[in-house]
Amino acid sequence: MTAVSLTGVDAETKVPLKRRLKRAERARQIKALALVLPLLLFLLFTFAGPIAGMLWRAVDDREVRQVLPQTVTALANWDGKDLPDEKAYAALASDIVAARASGTVAIAAKRLNYALNGFRTILTSTARNLKAVPEPGTAKEALIKINPAWRERNTWTTIRDAGGPVTSFYLLSALDLTRNVDGAIVAASPDQAIYREIFARTFLISISVTALCLILGFPVAYLLAALPSGRSNLLMIFVLLPFWTSLLVRTCAWIVLLQSQGVVNDSLHWLGIIDAPLRLIYNRFGVCVAMTHVLLPFMILPLYSSMKAISPAYMRAAASLGAPPLTAFLRIYLPQTLPGIGAGSLLVFILALGYYITPALVGGAADQMISYFIALYTTETANWGLASALGAVLLLATVLLALVYGKLVQGQQVTGGMKN
Amino acid sequence: MSDAPSLRTPSQRVAWTATIVISTLVFIFLIAPILAIMPLSFSSGSYLTYPLPGLSLRWYDDFINSPRWMNSLKNSMIIGVASTLLSMALGTLAALGLAQWKSRFKPLVLAFVLSPVVVPGVITAVGLYFFFAPIGLTGSYLGLILAHTALATPFVVITVGATLQSFDTNLARAAASLGASPLEAFRRVILPLILPGLASGALFAFATSFDEVVIVLFMAGPEQRTLPREMFSGIRENISPTITAAAVILTTVSVILLATLEGLRRRNERLKGSEG
Numbered sequence: 001m002t003a004v005s006l007t008g009v010d011a012e013t014k015v016p017l018k019r020r021l022k023r024a025e026r027a028r029q030i031k032a033l034a035l036v037l038p039l040l041l042f043l044l045f046t047f048a049g050p051i052a053g054m055l056w057r058a059v060d061d062r063e064v065r066q067v068l069p070q071t072v073t074a075l076a077n078w079d080g081k082d083l084p085d086e087k088a089y090a091a092l093a094s095d096i097v098a099a100r101a102s103g104t105v106a107i108a109a110k111r112l113n114y115a116l117n118g119f120r121t122i123l124t125s126t127a128r129n130l131k132a133v134p135e136p137g138t139a140k141e142a143l144i145k146i147n148p149a150w151r152e153r154n155t156w157t158t159i160r161d162a163g164g165p166v167t168s169f170y171l172l173s174a175l176d177l178t179r180n181v182d183g184a185i186v187a188a189s190p191d192q193a194i195y196r197e198i199f200a201r202t203f204l205i206s207i208s209v210t211a212l213c214l215i216l217g218f219p220v221a222y223l224l225a226a227l228p229s230g231r232s233n234l235l236m237i238f239v240l241l242p243f244w245t246s247l248l249v250r251t252c253a254w255i256v257l258l259q260s261q262g263v264v265n266d267s268l269h270w271l272g273i274i275d276a277p278l279r280l281i282y283n284r285f286g287v288c289v290a291m292t293h294v295l296l297p298f299m300i301l302p303l304y305s306s307m308k309a310i311s312p313a314y315m316r317a318a319a320s321l322g323a324p325p326l327t328a329f330l331r332i333y334l335p336q337t338l339p340g341i342g343a344g345s346l347l348v349f350i351l352a353l354g355y356y357i358t359p360a361l362v363g364g365a366a367d368q369m370i371s372y373f374i375a376l377y378t379t380e381t382a383n384w385g386l387a388s389a390l391g392a393v394l395l396l397a398t399v400l401l402a403l404v405y406g407k408l409v410q411g412q413q414v415t416g417g418m419k420n
Numbered sequence: 421m422s423d424a425p426s427l428r429t430p431s432q433r434v435a436w437t438a439t440i441v442i443s444t445l446v447f448i449f450l451i452a453p454i455l456a457i458m459p460l461s462f463s464s465g466s467y468l469t470y471p472l473p474g475l476s477l478r479w480y481d482d483f484i485n486s487p488r489w490m491n492s493l494k495n496s497m498i499i500g501v502a503s504t505l506l507s508m509a510l511g512t513l514a515a516l517g518l519a520q521w522k523s524r525f526k527p528l529v530l531a532f533v534l535s536p537v538v539v540p541g542v543i544t545a546v547g548l549y550f551f552f553a554p555i556g557l558t559g560s561y562l563g564l565i566l567a568h569t570a571l572a573t574p575f576v577v578i579t580v581g582a583t584l585q586s587f588d589t590n591l592a593r594a595a596a597s598l599g600a601s602p603l604e605a606f607r608r609v610i611l612p613l614i615l616p617g618l619a620s621g622a623l624f625a626f627a628t629s630f631d632e633v634v635i636v637l638f639m640a641g642p643e644q645r646t647l648p649r650e651m652f653s654g655i656r657e658n659i660s661p662t663i664t665a666a667a668v669i670l671t672t673v674s675v676i677l678l679a680t681l682e683g684l685r686r687r688n689e690r691l692k693g694s695e696g
Contacts, residue, residue: 028520035517039510039533039573046570047536050547057550216449219442226439238447244674245454246631248651249667253453255659256460256468263456266469296450325432354540356634361655371542378546379638391543402538406531 051395058388061167064159067108068095072163075156080183084156089139092150092159093130100127114383115169115178116158117191122149157181170389195373195390202369205287205359206352212292213299213348214341221303221340225310243297251361254290255281258362286362294358295351299344306340339408346405350398370394454671461664468659479665489666492650498561499646500629503568507625510569511576512618518577519584534574541634544571549638559641567635572625579624583617616684623677630673 065072070091078084099105105127112119126146134142143150150156161169161179172178172185176193180186187193220239224232242250257263258280265277280286310333318328356371370390377387460468464476483489514533518526536544548567549558557563591613595605633648640649647670654663 029522032517032519032521035513036521036529036533037517039514039577040529042510043533043536043570043573046548046566047539047544048532050551051539051543052547053551054543054547216442216446219439220446223439223443235443235447238451240678241675242450242454244627244678246648246651246667246670246674248631248633248648248655249457249670250453252651252655252659252663252667253457255655256457256664257453259659261467261469263470293450293453296446325429325435350538354542356540356542357652361652371540374542374546375638378549384550387546391546394540395543398538398540398543402535 054388055392055395056388057384058170058392059166059168060385061111061162061164061169063111063164064108064162065164067099067104068092068159071095071159075160075163078156078160080153080157080160080181083151083153086137086140088156089143089150090134090136093139093143094133096123096127096130097133100130112158112162114173114386115162116154118149119155119158122147122155126150154181157183167385170385171392173386174389174393198368198370198373199393201367202353205284205291205367205369206349206355208288209291209295209352210299210345210349212288213296214345216292217296217299217303217344218341221300221307224300224304225307239297239300242293247294247357250294251290251358254286254293254362258286258289281362282364284363284367287359287367290358290362291352291355295348298347298351302344302347303337303340306337306343310336342408343405346401346408350401350405353398353401354394457664458668458671461661461668463661466661468661468664479661482662483665483669486662488645489647489650489662492645492647493669495561495640495644496630496646496648499564499568499644500626502561502565503572503629504622504625506565506569507573507576508618508622511573511621511625512580514573515577515580515584518581533577536571537574541632545635545638548635552639558639559644561644563639564636564644564646567639568629568632571632571635572628575624575628576621579621580614580617583614583620587614616688620681620684623681627674627677630670 071088074088074091075084078088096105099108105123109120109123112123126143129146130142161167169179173188173192174195176188176196177185178188178192224235227235255262259265260277260279262280264280265274268274269277314332314336315328318332319325323331354371355369356375359367359369360372371394374387374390374394377383377390459472461479462475462477463472464474464478465472518530544567548563552558552563557566587610591609592605595609596602600608631648633646633652636644636646636649637652640646647666651663651666654660654666
């Protein structure tokens with residue numbers, strides 16, 4: 001039989017076996033791809049598409065262009081050095097009259113107000129007081145009479161810069177930057193420059209929680225890896241039960257424990273350690289404690305598996321070669337746990353960066369992380385451009401860290417394979 | 421502890437004792453909050469403090485008789501079961517395909533399939549909010565089911581994929597050589613062997629949906645509020661003991677899921693052990 005197939009010729013079709021095998025393999029590959037395809041299409045619709053849509057909203061800028069189309073066209077060729085010419089004023093007046101009729105003034109006013117505080121008033125007062133389209137040649141005079149802001153170059157550059165169809169405005173705002181009247185990128189005014197601080201806060205909370213998880217998780221992972229499997233499986237329940245318990249339940253539990261009439265304060269009072277209740281929650285302390293509690297299993301599990309893979313023979317070898325226990329630990333054991341430390345820390349850090357629920361429930365106003373502001377601008381103030389731009393920055397940070405994580409974990413698998 | 425690693429010097433014994441002490445404290449830190457709120461749900465008083473004035477089931481009574489809480493439990497179940505079924509179908513097919521597919525794009529596709537786990541919940545939620553609102557999928561069960569399926573499917577792909585990796589493909593070849601059609605081979609040989617993996621995947625998927633709150637926060641109308649969503653508003657407004665009763669119910673579900681998963685894992689290990 002093998003002899004027949006090895007001749008490689010099909011009696012009927014005369015197609016060489018090699019090609020037939022290739023063809024069969026290709027059919028198999030197409031079939032395999034067809035099985036993955038439904039999920040890919042599904043995720044395109046329910047995940048990738050929506051996120052791409054959000055990213056698009058971070059640069060999308062068509063509100064002003066839709067409401068004030070003639071003005072945007074008239075300003076396209078304006079050099080921005082002096083005030084625009086009478087034609088631009090006439091276009092604006094005609095646009096405003098049309099927008100008032102269709103009730104769209106507020107849309108442009110809202111967008112322009114993001115770029116220049118007070119623009120809402122300028123535009124609505126102009127719309128209110130502009131009775132009709134002015135006679136040809138008098139538009140400039142008429143508009144400046146209604147609101148002197150139309151004599152400012154800044155007012156006009158704001159309209160021009162918001163003319164779309166795409167803008168860097170929201171992305172710059174998310175980084176506390178803005179364009180000045182000449183179009184150069186400069187620092188935003190202090191009352192609008194709040195996002196770097198929020199990103200720094202998000203980073204600080206995430207790094208603190210990661211450090212706490214590492215400090216608390218390392219001894220636990222070491223213990224679990226060192227004990228015989230029967231006992232460590234039993235103790236693993238202490239790690240897995242919180243892991244599987246609802247985030248809301250755990251957050252709720254910390255509020256019950258830490259609030260001023262809570263279990264911890266009551267116990268400390270009963271023991272006579274404190275007279276007045278300590279403020280343990282709705283502040284940074286509460287956020288860090290609750291987040292560490294939620295994320296600790298994500299540190300312990302990768303640490304545990306990296307420690308479990310370390311052969312005890314290495315430590316015995318170090319000892320037999322005369323290394324004191326501490327030296328052996330620091331120079332033989334610890335370096336081998338580094339991939340686990342890296343993977344666990346990155347995982348906890350990535351997850352912490354996007355935290356929303358826990359800080360929203362146990363944090364004060366000064367402890368809200370970037371996700372809170374993304375949610376706030378989406379649902380409360382409907383500043384979707386800024387929400388999307390902040391989301392884009394957070395997504396970029398997450399994706400970059402996830403790529404590093406992927407490389408790290410992959411590297412571990414490779415070295416793990418080589419050891420075997 | 422007698423079965424500790426070989427402890428020869430006093431300093432090693434001190435280090436080991438310190439490890440045990442610190443670990444014990446961490447275990448307490450991990451488990452105490454969950455244990456602490458449980459008895460409060462059985463309190464007869466309305467304050468969330470110890471000692472309990474007396475025991476009663478009044479807060480469970482409150483939960484069961486509240487249309488709001490019961491409706492949220494029903495919603496959690498509907499959305500959880502539906503998104504589990506959908507993610508099982510999509511995830512199992514994809515895992516079967518990925519196991520056979522050889523391409524240099526495979527890591528890229530895998531990263532894409534798994535990315536819903538890594539992307540922060542708020543970003544997914546905001547994207548879906550913008551995307552689903554114009555097509556009428558916000559404030560609907562379907563929208564939530566689709567969104568939760570996207571979040572849960574990666575877990576199905578991982579668990580089922582891991583099971584397939586340890587699956588001996590020769591068994592499928594043997595079935596084929598003995599005359600089984602591909603469908604029959606799948607149903608009678610492959611399926612029974614990968615069933616524990618499928619079950620674990622389903623549990624993960626259900627737990628993901630059952631615990632999810634950020635997307636529900638953005639997308640659910642008052643009619644579709646789930647149990648975690650109801651807890652979220654409860655915690656925001658004022659923590660009543662009814663919330664602790666809800667917490668106990670949620671935790672019980674988690675424990676059942678975890679215990680089932682552990683049982684499946686043990687069964688799997690036993691099966692593997694008996695082979696060798």
